[in-house]
Amino acid sequence: MSDSGVADIRTVACIGAGVIGGGWAAYFLSRGLRVRAWDPAPDAADRLRRIVDAAWPALTDLGLADGADPGAIETLPTAADAVAGSGFVQESAPEDLELKRSLLAELAAAAGPGVVVASSTSGFPMSDMATAAADPSRLVVGHPFNPPYLIPLVEVVGGTETAPWATERAAAFYRHLGKSVIEMDRELPGFIANRLQEAIWREALHMVAAGEATPEQIDRSITDGPGLRWPVHGPCLTFHLAGGEGGMAHMLDHFGPSLKAPWTRLDAPELTSELRDDMVAGADVSAGGRPMADLVAERDRAVIAVRRAVAAARGRA
Incomplete structure (x- = not known):
């Protein structure tokens, strides 16, 4: 229609x-x-x-x-x-x-x-x-x-x-x-974006639970790392670029064996009271004492700026 x-x-x-x-x-x-x-x-x-x-x-x-x-x-x-x-x-x-x-x-x-x-x-x-x-x-x-x-x-x-x-x-x-x-072509529990978001969230909880990273470190790893690429190129196109002139094919052939490396845990960790408290405390550190209204306003301004910058880079401004 x-x-x-x-x-x-x-x-x-x-x-x-x-x-x-x-x-x-x-x-x-x-x-x-x-x-x-x-x-x-x-x-x-x-x-x-x-x-x-x-x-x-x-x-x-x-x-x-x-x-x-x-x-x-x-x-x-x-x-x-x-x-x-x-x-x-x-x-x-x-x-x-x-x-x-x-x-x-x-x-x-x-x-x-x-x-x-x-x-x-x-x-x-x-x-x-x-x-x-x-x-x-x-x-x-x-x-x-x-x-x-x-x-x-x-x-x-x-x-x-x-x-x-x-x-x-x-x-x-x-x-x-x-x-x-x-x-979407078919029904999928959690749909597409939530499933991808949930995978990152589970990994973050595992790292905090194991004392491997703090919530602030995890947030910065995305905002100052791959998150800067994702408004323009999603994860699939990002890895396609990682393959250089050979594209996705070279990336998979070259880095494919590392997919078997035991990096990911994927299964949700047990949400213990200790893990919950660590996440709450870490979020408070990241917020820096700012009220929720200020954080929402900051997020909104930033998302608008990112959207406009991406549109300009694509020639759609």
Whole structure:
């Protein structure tokens, strides 16, 4: 489906007003859309307002769509009320499988004809979440990266009962709004990006648990090392370049034997109280006493600067 098929969507229902749901709401508002939100928490409206207000400076810096209005958001008393009249539904409830099943069934039943219901789940396959829905054909995964208003990636994949039109429409909608979309070929627990991120995270926990590295050293190893290459070339293209003129073939032939070296542990270490305390203390050292709001603002400024620098290097500035 072309982008013209989703250009008429002007209202999005955001179900869940936490960090992810609120981040989505801020992004949709920045694209000139109206948002109808629902969350069972009694302070949902105030929390959503704080998230949008905190995100708006970064979104303004990136560039707002015509008609973008941070006030074009309404918090409704029920999920069905939020879905009514919405052209797209983004569910961002907590990662609880039974909760997802019942909520997605409710949303699918309330959504109008042709309206896609996308889940922000970070790991559950849609085939597992859609089991209670009378009509699972419109249910898809639209997995963002935190914060959704700033990180462009969205991974889109349907379940066994998802209709092709639904995944196509979801992908087209996200692209229309400026997102970078991966349409996955098949369901995969944890999707693509989370699995790669989790591999690094497990290695980091092992090194801290074994006293081999501190959280600060691990963070610097990425921010001042391979992380500088990854905004331009991902891990596969990075290793292709490592092979010189011979490319990936030379790299694999030359360094292939080292893949058998016992460097990686991969299995998750036991999260002992000692390891937990070490990670918390290390994160506090890295934060340097700065409040969370300052760290978020720093991250947002840096990500914007990196995105602009990469776009300029690619000639897309």
